[in-house]
Amino acid sequence: DGQQSLLLSSSSRFSPPQGVKLSYGTAGFRADASLLPSTVYRVGILAALRSLKTGSIIGLMITASHNKVSDNGVKIADPNGGMLSQHWEPFADALANAPSPQHLLLLINEFVGKEGILMDGVSQAEVLLGRDTRPSGDALLEAARQFHGDKCGGLGAVFMDMLKTLMMLLKAWFLKYLQLPLWLDLFAFSHYDNNTVGVVGAVATDMGILTTPQLHWMVRARNKGMQASEQDYFEQLSSSFRCLKDLIPAEKSKFDGLNNKVIVDGSNGVGGVKLKVLGSLLNALVIEVRNSSEDGGVLNDGVGADYVQKEKVAPHGFGSKDAGIRCASLDGDADRLVYFIVPPESSGRIDLVDGDKILSLFAVFIREQLSFLNENEGIKNSHQARLGVVQTAYANGASTNYLKQLGLEVNFTPTGVKYLHEKAAEFDIGIYFEANGHGTVLFSESFVGWLETRTKEISSGSNGLSSGSEGKKAALRLLAVSKLINQAVGDALSGLLLVEVILQYMGWSIHRWNELYHDLPSRQLKVKVADRNAVITANAETVVVSPPGLQEAINAETGKYHQGRCFVRPSGTEDVVRVYAEASTQEAADTLANSVAKLVD
Numbered sequence: 001d002g003q004q005s006l007l008l009s010s011s012s013r014f015s016p017p018q019g020v021k022l023s024y025g026t027a028g029f030r031a032d033a034s035l036l037p038s039t040v041y042r043v044g045i046l047a048a049l050r051s052l053k054t055g056s057i058i059g060l061m062i063t064a065s066h067n068k069v070s071d072n073g074v075k076i077a078d079p080n081g082g083m084l085s086q087h088w089e090p091f092a093d094a095l096a097n098a099p100s101p102q103h104l105l106l107l108i109n110e111f112v113g114k115e116g117i118l119m120d121g122v123s124q125a126e127v128l129l130g131r132d133t134r135p136s137g138d139a140l141l142e143a144a145r146q147f148h149g150d151k152c153g154g155l156g157a158v159f160m161d162m163l164k165t166l167m168m169l170l171k172a173w174f175l176k177y178l179q180l181p182l183w184l185d186l187f188a189f190s191h192y193d194n195n196t197v198g199v200v201g202a203v204a205t206d207m208g209i210l211t212t213p214q215l216h217w218m219v220r221a222r223n224k225g226m227q228a229s230e231q232d233y234f235e236q237l238s239s240s241f242r243c244l245k246d247l248i249p250a251e252k253s254k255f256d257g258l259n260n261k262v263i264v265d266g267s268n269g270v271g272g273v274k275l276k277v278l279g280s281l282l283n284a285l286v287i288e289v290r291n292s293s294e295d296g297g298v299l300n301d302g303v304g305a306d307y308v309q310k311e312k313v314a315p316h317g318f319g320s321k322d323a324g325i326r327c328a329s330l331d332g333d334a335d336r337l338v339y340f341i342v343p344p345e346s347s348g349r350i351d352l353v354d355g356d357k358i359l360s361l362f363a364v365f366i367r368e369q370l371s372f373l374n375e376n377e378g379i380k381n382s383h384q385a386r387l388g389v390v391q392t393a394y395a396n397g398a399s400t401n402y403l404k405q406l407g408l409e410v411n412f413t414p415t416g417v418k419y420l421h422e423k424a425a426e427f428d429i430g431i432y433f434e435a436n437g438h439g440t441v442l443f444s445e446s447f448v449g450w451l452e453t454r455t456k457e458i459s460s461g462s463n464g465l466s467s468g469s470e471g472k473k474a475a476l477r478l479l480a481v482s483k484l485i486n487q488a489v490g491d492a493l494s495g496l497l498l499v500e501v502i503l504q505y506m507g508w509s510i511h512r513w514n515e516l517y518h519d520l521p522s523r524q525l526k527v528k529v530a531d532r533n534a535v536i537t538a539n540a541e542t543v544v545v546s547p548p549g550l551q552e553a554i555n556a557e558t559g560k561y562h563q564g565r566c567f568v569r570p571s572g573t574e575d576v577v578r579v580y581a582e583a584s585t586q587e588a589a590d591t592l593a594n595s596v597a598k599l600v601d
């Protein structure tokens, strides 16, 4: 009958790919784009349920970041702009892998009951949609729209129609086998019989092509009741940059011509386009963008932060002509940022200024501002801000030593923004970065509130701070940093502006910055194995607990090298086991990585 055919067409269009087990992973679902329509469809349902559960706006981003152009992915932004609550990940996995609409339906119902999600006909789900420049992005959104209803557009219709289909199916199924009509009434099922009215309303707004951090920023801003258009994003970043720039002491800003220019590799993706807009709002900085999506190059192919960081070579379009100039590279969705220095001869190899060094620069600056605050009598006893830094095992050992030697508290978490972010949120100011360039600086609400009150008191002259004192300026600077740097996720655009203004403040060239410490040589490898999840780790991924014996073998290899450090872990975004090795020479790091890769194979 009608229900059956709806179901049939649903399952034929949106059945999950055969023989593939999808996992929400480090950064949502990722796979070859051709495998993803059913996943995007189902994540659309997930997003709507999440919105109902939290009573807030949720984000849905279609991107596969630094992965190759034929891949794509989908992930959720939670109400605060962060990653999907880990507690919902098993549900996401189950949804994506449900073999049939019947299973999907049961899963949803079970979960809705368990989570106590209100489907009262009044509550509205609201989801903001974003995608990067991947050619498959549009089609994936379209795939999610195939059941387009007559009243609502986009995801709303998908959600409505999916639920309607599922509810009808469930009704038939339950009535036939379980005789549980009463139970169904709990879901006020009858409303679904009408084609235009639903128990659940879901509104999806397509925000168009965005960087991942822009979408997260918008979700966060909307839920805080703030203006959240793309223009608002650009305004906030550029005005806080200007504010920081204006707070640079005259004696500190000794610049030569080179120092107000940065050349940025956009990875042939979305970041370059957005950075051009941002750059046009700034006078104090010249941003030259190369490898932008409209330049026609292939996304992430020989370009981008991941390539530059892993291969330690200049991206396409950069060469010895750029020697000595500050260069930076974004990844495909602009949530990663690394800097680099091109050597004078075309040897290919670059000096990489990675996420660890960005973290170190931010830490030095923020620590200095906090000490200005603490030195100031008016502030001394009222608030001692706790500053913490968070890294993963991929952080270069030399960076960890440097940060500890600055007297900072260094914390380690497993790979994955969700873990780093959560840890950093425990501090008044928490700085987290992955070596690959993903990171940000989080300010606690109480500390921002304190800064706001303090800077207001200062401007009305009602406290002990003399206007123009370093204490006052430090408070204003920290407040501006909290507005400039994305509070939702790592954001290459806001990170770049913060790096640039701190370098101007310090009067540092990229060379001076790079000299903060010297990286230990390192090597990263990927190993394709039958089942990467056979490798189970502990202690922030530094130790293998299964298969048995592997860690002992790694220890034995590592022990052969001076300053040797090595660990392996299954990737959360690719079907590989990653090997990381560090040692006192590049050759040693390479050999260590290669021999451990053989142990894993």
Ligand code: NG1
Pocket (backbone or CB within 6 Å): 026, 027, 065, 394, 415, 416, 417, 434, 436, 438, 570, 571, 572, 573, 574, 578
């Ligand atoms: P996996 O594939 O789990 O290693 C990679 C990065 C993470 C993170 C995610 C999300 C490395 C070694 N791993 O995760 O740090 O950025 O992608 O994009 O760079």
Ligand code: ZN
Pocket (backbone or CB within 6 Å): 065, 066, 212, 331, 332, 333, 334, 335, 336
């Ligand atoms: Zn990314």
